[in-house]
Amino acid sequence: MGYVAVKGGTIAIEESIKRLKYERIQQGQAIEVEKIQAGMRGLIDQVMSESSLYNEGLAALAIKQAEGNPEEAVFLLRAFRSTVPRKHYSRVIESGEMHVERRISASFKDIPGGQILGATTDYTHRLLDFSLLKETDKIVQEWLHHYHNEGAGGETGPQVLPKVVDYLRQEGLIPPCENNDSEPDDVTRESLEFPSSRSQRLQILTRGETGAVTSLAYAVIRGYGALHPTVGELRVGTLPVSIDHPAGQGNNDEDAFYIGEVKVTEVEMLMPVTVEKEYGKKELEFEIGYGLCFGQNETKAIAMGILDNCLEHPNNEFPSHNEEFVLFHIDSVESTGFISHLKMPHYVTFQSKLDSVRKTKKEEKQEVTTG
Amino acid sequence: MNTAYNFAFFDEGSKREIRRATLKAIAIPGYQVPFASREMPIGRGWGTGGLQLTLSLIGRNDVLKVIDQGSDESVNAVNIKKLVCDTTGVETTEHTEEATLIQSRHRIPEVPLRKGQILVLQVPLPEPLRYYEPSESQTKKLHAEKEYSGAWLMLFEQIMKYGSMTTGADHPVLVNGRYVMAPSPIPRYDNPKMQQNDALILLGAGREKKVYAVPPYTKVVSLDFDDYHFQPESFEGKHCRLCGSTGVFLDELVDEAANKTVYQCNDTSYCLEKLNEVEKVGVN
Known part of the structure; x- marks a missing residue:
């Protein structure tokens, strides 16, 4: 044997x-x-x-x-x-069509359509609510019953509201911009190459790990960056998603299928910038930083808006304005994967390094004895 | 076999896409081909690049061997093998010779590879120039212009500082006289095995989203200087305590009872085969 x-x-x-x-x-x-x-x-x-x-x-x-x-x-x-085949790309969604549940602006008090607080923890006192220890399904259902009787929580009809940014654009405070209708890159189908496109940057930012995106944006506004942003508008609501008829010709509205809705947080950050006009005259204008992510993730969406604008203005002084630095290091699966891989055995590589270290030690000794 | 997933985990479109990148890599030896690396059910940095190559290539008739740091039984090797078997049902082996497809982390097996075999190496950091140039767009340019003075300078500085090149594993190589390539963290001892190898060597970096290749019979030279030669790890005067082999990569162990350093083959399946040969001879 x-x-x-x-x-x-x-x-x-x-x-x-x-x-x-x-x-x-x-x-x-x-x-x-x-x-x-x-x-x-x-x-x-x-x-x-x-x-x-x-x-x-x-x-x-x-x-x-x-x-x-x-x-x-x-x-x-x-x-x-990774196991799900990519069968369709959705049609372009105009975020202006959002059914708004919450929408605030930190820039203007009276925005067309008004501010809607919606559901937010912003103004709760962060006191542990010990009554939740005893909350039961029954208590919850009774509360819901009362809430509905008050006439709240029901459908108030679709809230489609004008955008704050459009107002600023009409006033000439933000330069007009054309729609960019070029087909977006897909970072899950083709790997990132530099310089990156804006669609690639936005995708990686929106997939980024919440804490990582937040930390980098925090560094920007604390001093390691060149931005002083304001929340132009923050919205939480649902967007309708539709796809073209698989056998249809072109993108015909009538043939498209509505496949459902996604809840998102959308943020438009306003950044004051100095622009140089004719004869060296300087003017202040606003630029936009855009953030959009699945679900209600307001801190992340704001942070994304900040980083989007940072990456539009590369600046080697700050890592937060360096696209490779930001985009390569905020993915949860990648960063946690590589950090955790350090737990794997490295016996061979370590042995190899050991050999080099011993070699230098030996040479040192020889030098001492011969020297 | 887990039938909830497609054969070899991925959908067919994804597999084809990875194979396309692989073909390009084979056509340009040593060049890092970007590919749309998928998230895998094992950790990014735990061999997902190699795993994606393996899954994209594996067919029902393949015989698979997986090793991690020379061992077929290392937990991560077992784990990868289990995933591939779960989603393909292919046969596995520990014998290097029997395998058609070998996925490995940080070692090239001691048994010489043969024509028709594919060795897939897992790569943590595919960019040999990253040590001195952090920017991807810059290193891409350096490769395009064959501007490798930085790599030579790096080795030169080591010699100036320490009297010899102090690269551990992953000593850079020049492939086909064109691209400087990270051979993955194989020990320097394994670098010469890449030269004119009979098998196809594929290297996959999942997290860094790159695939590259050393096709069979390609010239692969470890970077060195005329007066400071490339030196593999030295195991002079040492032998495996189990099978007695010399001239192989050895693990250094401490024999607690005798309180002395002993050595053992790092390639466990090679060691096992040697032991069994000895036993057979003994029986005759």
């Missing part, structure tokens, strides 16, 4: 996976995916946005499997995304 390979690795992995399952359910309670979907809107929105996959049900499942760890949930959804 010959020698056989030790099967240590296989058994160890199987036991480790079993242990992981045990940790997830050890308290003897199974959390229903429906409950996650019903009550963890913030996490679901964040996970959908970072995964760039819009599906609340799958996001809830990923969150359950990942024991609520967003890094892991995003990883699961991205991997799933």
